[in-house]
Amino acid sequence: MEWKRKDLIGLEELESKEIEIILNVADSFKDVSSRSVKKVPALRGKTVVNLFFEPSTRTRTSFELAAKRLSADVLSFDVSSSSVSKGETIVDTAKNIEAMKVDCFIVRHSISGAPLIISKNVSCSVINAGDGCHEHPTQALLDLFTVKEKFGKIKGIRISIIGDILHSRVARSNIWGFKKLKADVTVCGPPPLIPKEIEKIGVKITFNIDSAIENSDIVYLLRLQKERQKENFLPSLKEYSFLYGIDEERYEKIKSKVFIMHPGPMNRGIEIKSEVAEKNNSLILQQVTNGIAIRMAVLYLTIGRKI
Numbered sequence: 001m002e003w004k005r006k007d008l009i010g011l012e013e014l015e016s017k018e019i020e021i022i023l024n025v026a027d028s029f030k031d032v033s034s035r036s037v038k039k040v041p042a043l044r045g046k047t048v049v050n051l052f053f054e055p056s057t058r059t060r061t062s063f064e065l066a067a068k069r070l071s072a073d074v075l076s077f078d079v080s081s082s083s084v085s086k087g088e089t090i091v092d093t094a095k096n097i098e099a100m101k102v103d104c105f106i107v108r109h110s111i112s113g114a115p116l117i118i119s120k121n122v123s124c125s126v127i128n129a130g131d132g133c134h135e136h137p138t139q140a141l142l143d144l145f146t147v148k149e150k151f152g153k154i155k156g157i158r159i160s161i162i163g164d165i166l167h168s169r170v171a172r173s174n175i176w177g178f179k180k181l182k183a184d185v186t187v188c189g190p191p192p193l194i195p196k197e198i199e200k201i202g203v204k205i206t207f208n209i210d211s212a213i214e215n216s217d218i219v220y221l222l223r224l225q226k227e228r229q230k231e232n233f234l235p236s237l238k239e240y241s242f243l244y245g246i247d248e249e250r251y252e253k254i255k256s257k258v259f260i261m262h263p264g265p266m267n268r269g270i271e272i273k274s275e276v277a278e279k280n281n282s283l284i285l286q287q288v289t290n291g292i293a294i295r296m297a298v299l300y301l302t303i304g305r306k307i
Contacts (some may be wrong), residue, residue, distance in 0.1 A: 001015075001017045001018070001021065002021075003018065003021055003022075003301040003302075005018070005301075005302065006119070006125050006126075006302065007115075007119045007125055007126045007127065007128075007302065008126075008127045008128060008137055008138070008298055008302060009115055009116050009119060009126070009128045009135070009137070010128060010134065010135035010137050010173065010176070011135065011137050011140055011141070011173050011176040011177045011180070012135065012172075012176045014176075014180070015180075016180040016181055019141070019144065019177060019180060019181060020181075021301070022141055022294065022297050022298060022301065023141070023144060023145050023148060023294075023297075025297035025300060025301060026141075026145055026290070026293040026294045026296065026297035027145075027293070028297075029293045029296040029297055029300070030290070030293040032069055032293075032296070033069065033289070033292055033293070038069050039068070039069050039070075039071055040069065040070060040071065041070075041071045042070045042071065042300050042304050043067065043070035043071055043072035043299060043300065043303065043304055044071040044072070046070075046072045046073070046103040046104070046303055046304075047072065047073045047074075047075065047101070047102040047103050047104075048063075048067040048072045048073070048074050048075070048102070048103065048104045048106065048299065048303075049074075049075045049076075049077060049097055049102050049104065049105050049106065050063060050064060050074065050075065050076040050077055050106050050129075051077045051090075051093075051094070051097075051105050051106065051107045051108070051109075051118075052076070052077065052079070052106075052107075052108045052129065053079050053084070053090070053107075053108060053109045053110065053114070054108050054109060054110050054130070056108055056129070056130075057264075057265070058264050058265075058288055058291065059108065059129050059130065059136075059138070059139070059291075060076070060108070060129070062288070062291040062292050062295050063106050063127075063129065063138075063295050063299075064076065065292050066292050066293075066295035066296040066299055067295075067299055069292070069296060070296055070299060070300060070304070072103075072299070075097075075102070077097075090109070090114060090117070090118060091117060091118060091121045094118045094121065094122050095121060095122060098122045098123070098124055102124055103124050103125065103303045104124055104125040104126070104127065104299065104302060104303045105118060105122065105124065105125070105126045105127070106127045106129050107126060107127070107128060107129055107131070108129040108130045108131070109130075109131050109132070110131075110132055111131065111132050112131050112132030112133055112134035112169075113131060113132070113134065114131050114132070115127075115128040115129075115131050116128075116131075124303075125302040125303050127298055127299070127302060130169055131169065132169065133166075133167050133168070133169055133172075133225075134169055134172065135169050135172050135173045135176075136169040136170045136172075136173050136263075137173050137177075138291070138294055138295055138298055139170050139173060139174075139263050139291075140170065140173035140174045140176070140177040140178075141177065141294045141298070142287055142290045142291040142293075142294040142295075143174055143177070143220070143261060143263070143287060144174075144177050144178065144181065145290045145293065145294055146261070146283055146286055146287050146290050147159070147183075147218060147261075149286075149290070150259060150283065150286075151217070154178065154181040154182065154183050155181060155182040155183065156182065156183070156184065157178075157183045157184065157217050157218065158183070158184045158186070158215060158216045158217045158218070159174075159178055159183055159184070159185055159186070159216060159217065159218040159219075159220055160185075160186040160187070160188055160206075160212035160213065160215070160216040160218070160219055160220065161174060161175070161185065161186070161187050161188070161220045161222065162187075162188045162189060162209055162212060162219060162220065162221055162222065162244060162271075163188075163189050163193070163221055163222030163223065163224065163244060163271055164189060164193045164222050164223070164224045164225045165187045165189050165193055165194050165195060165198070165222070166189075166192070166193045166194065166195050167193070167225035168222050168225060170222065170263045171187070171222060174220065175187075175198075175201060175203055176201075179201065179202050179203070184204075185202070185203045185204070186203060186204040186205070186206060186212055186215070186216070187203050187204070187205055187206075188205075188206050188207065188208070188209055188211075188212040188244070189207070189222075189244060190207070190234060190240065190243070190244065191207055192234075193234075194207075209243065209244050209250070210250070210253075213250065213253070213254050213258060216258055217257070217258065217259065218258070218259050218260075218261055219246065219254070219258050219259070219260050219261070220261045220262070221246065221260065221261070221262045221266075221271045221272050222262075222263070222271065223262075223265065223266065223267045223270070223271055224237075224240065224267065224270065224271070237270055240270065240271075241269065241270045241271070244271065245270060245271050245272060245273070246260065246271070246272050246273065246276050247273045247276065248273060248275060248276065251273075251276045251279065255279065255281060258281065259281045259282070259283050260272070260276065260277075260279070260281060260282045260283065260284070261282075261283050261284065261287060262277070262284050262287075263287070264284070264287075264288070266284070
């Protein structure tokens with residue numbers, strides 16, 4: 001099977017073989033970042049534009065490094081100084097930049113569906129770097145890559161995603177990705193933060209973190225998406241941390257058999273204690289490292305073989 005898509009909008013739309021293609025290409029690119037000269041000419045002459053309408057550290061930096069390590073030219077779009085602040089639509093912004101003969105937009109936006117809308121109005125490639133509460137596909141892909149690297153497989157791996165599932169685009173993409181590759185997925189969190197009928201897409205539900213941890217190979221912690229919550233879902237952060245956070249006591253129960261993951265940014269002291277985040281079975285920094293290889297793969301597949 002060959003990659004034939006112009007865009008990467010979400011994992012829901014991908015077949016399992018397409019996900020495996022990305023993981024395999026990422027594996028071939030991973031060693032580039034370990035070389036003395038961290039660059040290959042795969043995207044020489046291509047131009048990649050970062051259209052970030054929301055703050056980002058890891059994703060934006062990772063995409064920029066990925067593009068540069070493939071020898072692409074990179075333009076980072078500053079929303080605060082652009083015509084968007086004057087009322088220009090995101091479609092007009094994209095069309096005007098595309099008229100300068102760019103090859104790819106990497107889009108992050110607070111509104112679900114914004115990357116899809118842009119993709120339908122431009123001919124160049126569009127990669128979703130996170131849209132509203134919809135999806136964050138490259139985060140899920142780097143998580144899949146990290147799990148496969150650690151365990152040698154994804155099929156049959158038991159992963160529990162814990163926290164604010166309702167507002168998390170990372171959770172949605174991970175559920176689609178892990179389920180398509182035959183992992184066993186459980187979601188856990190306060191009842192108001194678990195989407196209704198989520199079990200219909202094949203995940204298990206528990207409201208007890210100790211139960212979730214006991215039956216997992218991977219514990220995937222999420223931060224509370226306070227910027228997306230329209231109402232107060234929890235009595236207090238202290239209570240949330242007590243019921244759903246990983247502290248030293250919980251860590252001692254799982255340290256011999258469970259690996260910890262987190263997409264960042266971490267709210268240290270809430271969903272995870274600082275000392276736990278630094279433990280040997282934390283894969284958090286490995287996730288960050290693998291993000292570059294995954295984004296190199298996605299960029300290469302979407303625009304690298306176009307003439």
